[in-house]
Amino acid sequence: MLGVTVRRPATGKPPSRTTSALLRRVVVGILVVLALVLITFSFRKPDDGPVASAESTASSVLRPFTIAGERVAQPFRDVYGWGDSLLTARSDAKQLRAENVALRQQAIQNQFAANENDKLKALLAFRDGPRFPDDYTGLAAAVIARPTGSFAQDVVVAVGSNDGVALDAPVVTQDGFLGRVTRVYTRSARVTLLTDEQLAVSALDVKSGAAGIVKHGRASASTLIFDRVPKKLRVAVGDTIVTAGWRSSKLASLYPRGIPIGRVTSVGQADTDLWKQVQVEPFADFDRVDAVLVLVRKDGQP
Amino acid sequence: MSVGTGVRIGLIVFVVAIMQVSAFSSVSIAGGGPNVLLVTLVAIALLRGAVTGAIAGFAAGLIVDIATLGTLGLTALLLTLAGFWAGRYGETTGRARAHAPLAATLAATLFVELGGYGLHSLLGEPVAARTVLAALPAALTWNAALTYPVFGLVRRLIGATERLERAREVEILV
Numbered sequence: 001m002l003g004v005t006v007r008r009p010a011t012g013k014p015p016s017r018t019t020s021a022l023l024r025r026v027v028v029g030i031l032v033v034l035a036l037v038l039i040t041f042s043f044r045k046p047d048d049g050p051v052a053s054a055e056s057t058a059s060s061v062l063r064p065f066t067i068a069g070e071r072v073a074q075p076f077r078d079v080y081g082w083g084d085s086l087l088t089a090r091s092d093a094k095q096l097r098a099e100n101v102a103l104r105q106q107a108i109q110n111q112f113a114a115n116e117n118d119k120l121k122a123l124l125a126f127r128d129g130p131r132f133p134d135d136y137t138g139l140a141a142a143v144i145a146r147p148t149g150s151f152a153q154d155v156v157v158a159v160g161s162n163d164g165v166a167l168d169a170p171v172v173t174q175d176g177f178l179g180r181v182t183r184v185y186t187r188s189a190r191v192t193l194l195t196d197e198q199l200a201v202s203a204l205d206v207k208s209g210a211a212g213i214v215k216h217g218r219a220s221a222s223t224l225i226f227d228r229v230p231k232k233l234r235v236a237v238g239d240t241i242v243t244a245g246w247r248s249s250k251l252a253s254l255y256p257r258g259i260p261i262g263r264v265t266s267v268g269q270a271d272t273d274l275w276k277q278v279q280v281e282p283f284a285d286f287d288r289v290d291a292v293l294v295l296v297r298k299d300g301q302p
Numbered sequence: 303m304s305v306g307t308g309v310r311i312g313l314i315v316f317v318v319a320i321m322q323v324s325a326f327s328s329v330s331i332a333g334g335g336p337n338v339l340l341v342t343l344v345a346i347a348l349l350r351g352a353v354t355g356a357i358a359g360f361a362a363g364l365i366v367d368i369a370t371l372g373t374l375g376l377t378a379l380l381l382t383l384a385g386f387w388a389g390r391y392g393e394t395t396g397r398a399r400a401h402a403p404l405a406a407t408l409a410a411t412l413f414v415e416l417g418g419y420g421l422h423s424l425l426g427e428p429v430a431a432r433t434v435l436a437a438l439p440a441a442l443t444w445n446a447a448l449t450y451p452v453f454g455l456v457r458r459l460i461g462a463t464e465r466l467e468r469a470r471e472v473e474i475l476v
Contacts, residue, residue, distance in 0.1 A: 024390075027353050031360045031382045038364075038375025043425055051374060058368045065316075066324045066369050073325030145369045146327035148337060148377065149418045150437035151429045156323075156371050183371050190371040197428035216430075287330045 047183065056185040063187055066144040067158060077290065136256060138172070138293030139163055144188065153196035153216075154179070157292055160187040168254050170243075170295045176260040176283030177201065177243060178292055189294070194224065194261075195286050202244040202253055203261055208234045211244055214261055214280060224262055226278035231269050235278050239264045256295070303350065310460050311346055315358050318342045319365040334440025339366070340414055341448045343381060344388045344406045345456035348396065352389030359385025373425065380417050384410040403453040404446060411445045412438075 041051035085092075141163075145156035159165050161184050169181040171191045179199060183190040192199050200215035203226065210233035217223035226241055241264065245257025262280040269276045322339040329335040339362055347355025362385075363378030388406045396402030415438055422429040 024352050024386075028356045028382065028386045031356055032379065035360065035363070035375040035379035035382060038367075039373060039379065039425075042374035042376075055368055055371070055374055059371060062320070062365070062369050065320045069320045069324030073321070073328070076325075077328060143328075145323040145371075147370050147372065148322055148327055148339065148366055149415060150334065150434050150441070151415075151418050151422050152370075152372065154370075156369065185371065188371065197430055288328065290328075 059185055060187050063144065063158065066156075067142065070142060070144050074290070077288070081288065135298055136295040137298055138295055139165065140291060140293055142291050143289050153199075153286075154182065154190050154192045155289055155292075157189055157191055157294065158187070159294055160185050160189050162186050164296050165189050165294050166296070170255045170259065172259055172293050172295060173284045173289060173291070174293075175285065176262065177255070178284050178286070178289065180254060181294065191292065191294075193286050193289075194282065194284075200227075201255055201261070203241050204244045205229075205233075205235050205264070206240045206242055207236070208239065210235050212275075212278070214241060217279060224280040224282055226264065226280050227275060229276040229278055231274070231276055233276070235264060235267050235276060237264050237267060241280050303354065307350075307460055311350065311354065311358055312361070314342065314346070314456065314459060315362045316365065319362045320369065323366055323369045332440040332443075334437040334444060336444035336448055337411065337414070337441060338448060338452065340381070340384065340410055341407055341445050341452045342456060343385050344410050344449075345403065345453040346460065347385045347388035348392035348403060348406060348453070349457055349460060349462045350389070351393055352386050355385030355387075355389030356382050357385075359383070376418075376421055376425075380414050380421070383417070384414055387413070403449050407445050407449045408442055411442055415441060 038051065041049065042055070045052060139159050141157040141159040143155045144158045147154060157171075165181060165184055167181055167184050171178045171180060177194060179191050179193040179196070181189050182192040194201065194214065195216050197216055200213045202211065203214040204211045205226075210229050212229035213227045214224050215227060217225045226235065229235055241261045243253070243255040243257060243259040243261060245253050245255055260283050262282040264278055265281045266279045267276060268278075318339050322337070326336055326338045343355065343359050343362055346358050359381035360378050363381035364375075366372070366377045366381075367374045388410055391406050391409075392402060396406060415434055419429055419431060419434045
């Protein structure tokens with residue numbers, strides 16, 4: 001029959017729409033308020049206070065799990081890296097052979113210059129600032145966590161204040177400069193990468209001595225720019241850029257002198273600009289950081 | 303929802319959150335990588351409803367914030383809202399539609415990426431919009447590709463819920 005309404009037999013009492021909607025709103029409301037409270041506390045006092053200490057404790061509890069996750073993923077990353085390197089092996093080998101010839105010549109000249117430099121320093125009783133790598137020890141650490149979104153450029157490493165890591169400690173990989181420590185807990189630390197918007201490092205061109213600031217690039221997340229280089233100074237494609245490690249009477253750079261950052265890939269200048277436009281390809285691969293060295297001063301100073 | 307299902311959802315969220323920060327986040331092809339945690343959360347929310355989605359999102363976000371030593375509550379807020387919305391979508395418009403997981407995942411990815419950018423900007427952290435926009439196509443592609451495998455796996459593990467808002471009366475048309 002058309003249009004006949006049949007009552008379905010009741011099988012238990014289903015919750016009414018009003019109760020269910022109210023429950024939904026209450027639950028999501030509580031969770032949103034809780035999240036906002038956590039954001040407020042964490043933002044206002046990121047390094048001390050009850051929320052920071054609770055986060056520190058919780059991160060220590062999670063640490064074994066993140067390390068285990070890292071170890072599970074490592075073989076897969078190795079396989080991917082191996083396959084990826086095969087694709088570029090031929091061009092890499094050609095480039096490295098050419099680089100090797102140039103470096104061999106340069107090493108001989110550098111040896112002469114270094115000997116002469118040592119003699120002159122001894123004559124002048126020259127007092128120098130801390131140098132890399134002689135005045136630093138490197139704490140090797142695995143990267144145990146990475147941000148989930150593209151808006152954060154930092155990683156978490158498995159060493160903390162218990163291991164001697166201090167805030168603002170420079171962090172490097174075997175290839176070059178990576179970033180600095182921006183948050184320290186007892187057994188872990190957060191490292192902000194040089195590709196982050198808020199990080200910049202004073203640097204110089206090894207060949208010409210031109211000084212400037214290296215910071216994130218505009219072209220892509222993994223490209224850097226060598227900024228604030230006056231137009232009269234000379235910077236050429238292929239030049240190596242290292243940390244400047246300057247020191248004045250009261251202030252000193254956070255980073256020691258001589259950590260390799262990258263190689264110049266393009267140089268330009270416009271009449272209307274005050275500075276040169278220099279792009280730098282970093283030596284460190286910011287997208288695939290598995291292990292780092294956190295630099296700690298040998299003399300114990302921060 | 304039974305205690306066993308709740309425990310299973312908790313375990314899934316915990317394991318996937320840990321794997322996301324320690325393994326999946328390091329995958330970067332064409333400027334972006336997969337957010338398996340978000341895809342899993344959307345699947346849980348679609349299968350189990352808005353309340354479960356919101357709670358799972360909050361827990362997952364909190365784990366991510368703690369593990370990455372980020373601003374506590376930031377990811378939790380984003381994932382709570384994403385889980386809640388996906389759950390409501392599953393309970394209403396997306397009910398029994400084949401494309402619901404894909405549509406919900408894409409919308410949640412857009413929300414989390416752009417919402418994350420907005421929240422970081424509100425907190426005064428320097429964030430480049432171009433970085434987020436450049437990573438967005440790859441993130442959407444990755445997450446879309448993972449949607450149905452992850453959805454199928456999560457459904458096998460936790461099952462689908464019975465709809466709470468059942469019709470009390472049926473009209474028979476002969």
